[in-house]
Amino acid sequence: MDDTSIQAIEISLFLEALYQRHGYDFRNYAKASIKRRVLTLAAIHGQTVADLIPRILHDDGFVTEAIAQLSVPVSEMFRDPIVFKTLRETILPLLQTYPRINIWQAGCATGEEIYSLAIILEEEGLLERAQIYATDINDIALRKAEDGIFPVRYLPEYERNYKNAGGKTKLSDYYVANTEFMRLHERLRRKIVFAHHNLVSDGVFCEVQLILCRNVLIYFNNDLQKKVLELFHKSLVRHGFLCLGTRESKRAVEERQLFAAINRNCMIFQKKGGEL
Amino acid sequence: MAKLLTLPKKPAIEAVAIGCSAGGLEALRKILNALPATFPAAVIIVAHTAPDGENLLSSLLAKTCQLPVSEAYEREPVLPGQVYVAPPNYHLLIEPNRCFALSVDERVCFVRPAVDVLFYSAADVYRDRLLGVILTGANSDGAQGLKAIKAAGGITLVQDPGEAYADTMPKTAIATGAVDKVLSLAALAIEISEQ
Numbered sequence: 222m223d224d225t226s227i228q229a230i231e232i233s234l235f236l237e238a239l240y241q242r243h244g245y246d247f248r249n250y251a252k253a254s255i256k257r258r259v260l261t262l263a264a265i266h267g268q269t270v271a272d273l274i275p276r277i278l279h280d281d282g283f284v285t286e287a288i289a290q291l292s293v294p295v296s297e298m299f300r301d302p303i304v305f306k307t308l309r310e311t312i313l314p315l316l317q318t319y320p321r322i323n324i325w326q327a328g329c330a331t332g333e334e335i336y337s338l339a340i341i342l343e344e345e346g347l348l349e350r351a352q353i354y355a356t357d358i359n360d361i362a363l364r365k366a367e368d369g370i371f372p373v374r375y376l377p378e379y380e381r382n383y384k385n386a387g388g389k390t391k392l393s394d395y396y397v398a399n400t401e402f403m404r405l406h407e408r409l410r411r412k413i414v415f416a417h418h419n420l421v422s423d424g425v426f427c428e429v430q431l432i433l434c435r436n437v438l439i440y441f442n443n444d445l446q447k448k449v450l451e452l453f454h455k456s457l458v459r460h461g462f463l464c465l466g467t468r469e470s471k472r473a474v475e476e477r478q479l480f481a482a483i484n485r486n487c488m489i490f491q492k493k494g495g496e497l
Numbered sequence: 498m499a500k501l502l503t504l505p506k507k508p509a510i511e512a513v514a515i516g517c518s519a520g521g522l523e524a525l526r527k528i529l530n531a532l533p534a535t536f537p538a539a540v541i542i543v544a545h546t547a548p549d550g551e552n553l554l555s556s557l558l559a560k561t562c563q564l565p566v567s568e569a570y571e572r573e574p575v576l577p578g579q580v581y582v583a584p585p586n587y588h589l590l591i592e593p594n595r596c597f598a599l600s601v602d603e604r605v606c607f608v609r610p611a612v613d614v615l616f617y618s619a620a621d622v623y624r625d626r627l628l629g630v631i632l633t634g635a636n637s638d639g640a641q642g643l644k645a646i647k648a649a650g651g652i653t654l655v656q657d658p659g660e661a662y663a664d665t666m667p668k669t670a671i672a673t674g675a676v677d678k679v680l681s682l683a684a685l686a687i688e689i690s691e692q
Binding site for chain 2 (some may be wrong): 225293295380440466
């Protein structure tokens with residue numbers, strides 16, 4: 222047996238140990254990406270993947286760090302500005318009819334996108350009526366998201382994205398900054414509840430009009446993706462909206478008749494009438 | 498007796514993985530234009546492009562290539578005789594079931610998509626039935642991935658740095674010592690199309 226095959230066994234045993242010991246189930250993640258992440262975790266600790274197994278079993282402090290590394294959060298403000306523009310122009314007007322607007326971002330990572338959405342809600346006069354839930358399995362990322370503090374080095378890109386997303390004022394109206402960091406205003410932060418939720422193992426926890434889940438399902442295998450799409454279907458109100466990442470599989474979302482496309486380029490879908 | 502005389506057959510190539518950066522469009526055109534309409538393997542390309550917007554590269558390449566060219570779509574199978582280009586701002590990977598996967602993980606060698614990410618995952622899946630190619634580029638991305646392709650038994654080719662628009666990528670790849678042949682674009686085109 223060659224090294225690659227042996228390494229595949231090590232990875233699968235490590236993921237099994239993580240699941241049985243701590244309940245975090247990465248066994249149904251897409252194989253190529255999870256392999257990269259497990260190898261990175263091993264490399265950071267100067268160990269082989271096999272060496273990670275006793276650590277995950279016996280070192281209680283290790284799990285938070287392992288989860289943080291296996292669910293590497295990468296996010297930016299107004300990523301794919303056209304999507305935020307479309308949400309602003311097409312979807313938010315439809316949500317205006319609700320006295321209270323519930324929104325869920327599943328897999329919020331460090332929060333850049335949910336703050337982007339909160340800014341749009343404020344500009345459209347809907348923030349006061351909104352309750353936003355932002356969830357992730359990565360507690361370290363969640364804490365950063367809750368703080369709403371981001372490095373200023375990406376600001377030029379964020380400013381550009383904000384304008385392209387139809388921004389009505391200046392992005393600087395929404396944060397205070399020093400030379401290194403920017404912090405989003407309290408009035409945005411207080412509308413968002415950040416919470417730990419695991420898409421793989423946790424069920425429906427709220428009923429919402431809009432779910433944002435961008436570039437999360439790309440890490441799941443077909444079975445898990447299917448299961449999570451069902452969870453989203455159950456979590457949405459009648460005719461509720463689902464927004465996925467722009468390069469995610471359209472076929473997977475549409476083939477089971479759970480959702481109908483509103484805007485395929487922006488990957489915005491609407492829950493179809495029927496129950497499962 | 499006849500059995501003893503049979504030479505061990507070189508396994509047929511299932512996929513060609515190509516990485517390039519600065520100056521990549523022209524280099525890719527020269528190679529793809531040389532591929533016959535009957536080319537039997539999949540061609541998978543990672544080129545460092547601007548992070549936003551449409552996949553211009555695939556439409557530009559489609560104009561002159563005899564094979565169908567498209568963006569690599571998430572979860573879709575990698576088909577023979579088809580040219581695929583990684584979407585901007587996503588890493589492109591190959592799953593063991595020979596379908597495309599995307600990721601927004603951190604940049605590798607300062608870029609996303611990164612050639613290394615494609616090469617590592619493709620090497621795992623295609624083993625000795627993979628041909629890896631590094632073309633022009635001002636970056637060190639792809640060298641480690643090419644090494645992985647070689648280690649898995651695949652074939653590794655690099656554009657001659659002397660004629661490359663930017664020579665860093667070919668030079669870094671050659672420095673790994675894992676390169677089978679260093680060839681001009683014209684020779685690369687022939688070498689690949691004869692697979």
